[in-house]
Amino acid sequence: MEINPLLTEALLQYIWKFGMYQQQDLKTVAGEPLQIISPGIHNLDAGPDFTAARIRWNGIEWAGNIELHLRSSDWLKHRHGKDPLYKDIILHVIYLEDVALPLPNIPTLCLQHRIPNILLDRYSMLMETPVFVPCENMLTKIPRITWFAWLERLMIERWERKMTVFRTWWLQADYDWEAVCFRAVAQGLGFPVNQFAFEMLTGICPYEVLQKYQWKPMELSALIFGQAGLLRGEWSEEFPSELQALHAYLFHKHHLEPPMNAHSWKWLRMRPTAFPTYRMAVLVALFHQRPRMFSRILRFNGLQDCIDFLKVDLPGYWQDHYRFDKISPKTPKPGPQFMQTMILNAVLPLMYLYGKERGVAALQEKALHWADQIQGEDNKITRGWQSAGLKIDSGLNSQALIELKKQYCDHKRCLDCAIGIKLMGQGL
Structure with a gap:
């Protein structure tokens, strides 16, 4: 048989x-x-x-x-x-x-x-239905309490994967949390398409070298943009030309690793405020204007205090530029949604890790609380969930549903999913 x-x-x-x-x-x-x-x-x-x-x-x-x-x-x-x-x-x-x-x-x-045959039929439907997620047409049957518990667990799963990387950085930085925060923020500024490029960039910009120039924004800019491989070529404007010469000097002085290839950075189909150059300008401003960033963030009681703290003034050149040698209309400051996304993907996982390593449960609870206060992310995955009938009313929900889609639904791991288990067992 x-x-x-x-x-x-x-x-x-x-x-x-x-x-x-x-x-x-x-x-x-x-x-x-x-x-x-x-x-x-x-x-x-x-x-x-x-x-x-x-x-x-x-x-x-x-x-x-x-x-x-x-x-x-x-x-x-x-x-x-x-x-x-x-x-x-x-x-x-x-x-x-x-x-x-x-x-x-x-x-x-x-x-x-x-x-029961119905169980195999239900499993067949989950495995073979060509929709956004296998259970798309049955999501409204799931009790709210099931979603609530599962989403928080998914959120922590997503943060746990991020924290594995952060913990490695922490060990590499001789337990310096500020150095880890800098790398995490840089990666968060690159989110979503340039996050790995920003991670590579912070790997070849030694934190101890950047610290020497924390109060010198020109040197900081030269190090960041130069190591990113974005200062090569000839420039008509004075600012990138000065950075290029300054980077050449600092590169040899500190025996830095070779700069990245400029093609590592992605520019297509994104708003100008998401351009790598603009995000690097924000990174330089944050490092220059917000010393001891992580220590100060940990002391904030409210999410809004953190958002206001991370708002920075960009230097004059970036008031009318998104890229070198290209004047644009007056550029806006990074908006609240941009900052909240960076906090959600970088600051809060690091805060959760710090609380876990130090045994401070209050910090872990604060990270989760802030994530629940942040506005839900707007991207292809979250829009897909909304089309399926789910309301995404917080950053915690959007992070959890991104994790669910990428780590479970896309791999048909319905038998490992609380929602799949609930659907498989209904009516048996």
């Missing part, structure tokens, strides 16, 4: 984990009475699929591990009988018995006629 191609071993494990099969009057393939007291703990490492399980077989209670297979013959195929990791198996769960196994001390449970 052929097995439904949608029924993978991962799906069978999911069905077992959440008890989504008919559990009344269970019997082994030998006709012996069986009761599942506990399905066990899902093991994601080597060895049996579930550990610390408990069953009652023939009136005797057993504790140990459980192994699942689509076919009974998979036990032989995987040579579990010779593997010491499988010596404590108390139950073999299968979907189809294609061969009788000589396992006198291990009962076998077959689920072939105990899994």
Whole structure:
């Protein structure tokens, strides 16, 4: 008999984990009475699929591990009988018995006629429907409380991935949080399309060198723009020409790494205030005008205090330029939405990490609270969620839904998603 191609071993494990099969009057393939007291703990490492399980077989209670297979013959195929990791198996769960196994001390449970067809149909719909997200047409069926708990967890998952990078920077900077803040803010200023280029830039602009020139904006500009590879060529205006000469001097004085390739930066299909040159001008102004930035941010009680603090005045040249050698109409200051996006993607994950490393739960709670106060981000992914019927009323929600789309929906990880689990189990 052929097995439904949608029924993978991962799906069978999911069905077992959440008890989504008919559990009344269970019997082994030998006709012996069986009761599942506990399905066990899902093991994601080597060895049996579930550990610390408990069953009652023939009136005797057993504790140990459980192994699942689509076919009974998979036990032989995987040579579990010779593997010491499988010596404590108390139950073999299968979907189809294609061969009788000589396992006198291990009962076998077959689920072939105990899994509802509606569950496989629902899973098929999630896997095969060509929409923005697999469950797009069922999202309104999810209770608000399920969304609330899942979104906060997703937000922290997203921050955890960012914090892995920040922690590496922290170690590289000899535990200097200000240096990490500078790199995080720079990366946040590049968000979304130039964030990795800004990360590369801060990697070849040593923080200790930048500190020497914190009160000298021309030198800071020369270092930042020069190492970005944006000062090469000939200029008609005096300002970029001066920066070019100053960078050549500082480059040799401090034995800096070679500058980036100018083609590392992206310019197409973006507003002028998102141009790399404009964002670098903001970075220079922040570093020059806001010393001890991170220490001061940590002391703020309200989000608005942080937003106001990060508003900076750009030097005269950038009042009518977005790029070198190109005069433009008077340029605006970075707007509130721009600053909130940078805070959401850079400052708050770092604040959360600092609170975690120092054991200050109040800072972690403040980071989450501020994220919930920030306006939701407007991008292709968030607009897709809104079209599906979800309201995005905060930065916490938008960050969480970006994480959900990129890390779960795009990879069809419905069985790892609280929403997918809820939908799969409804009505069973």
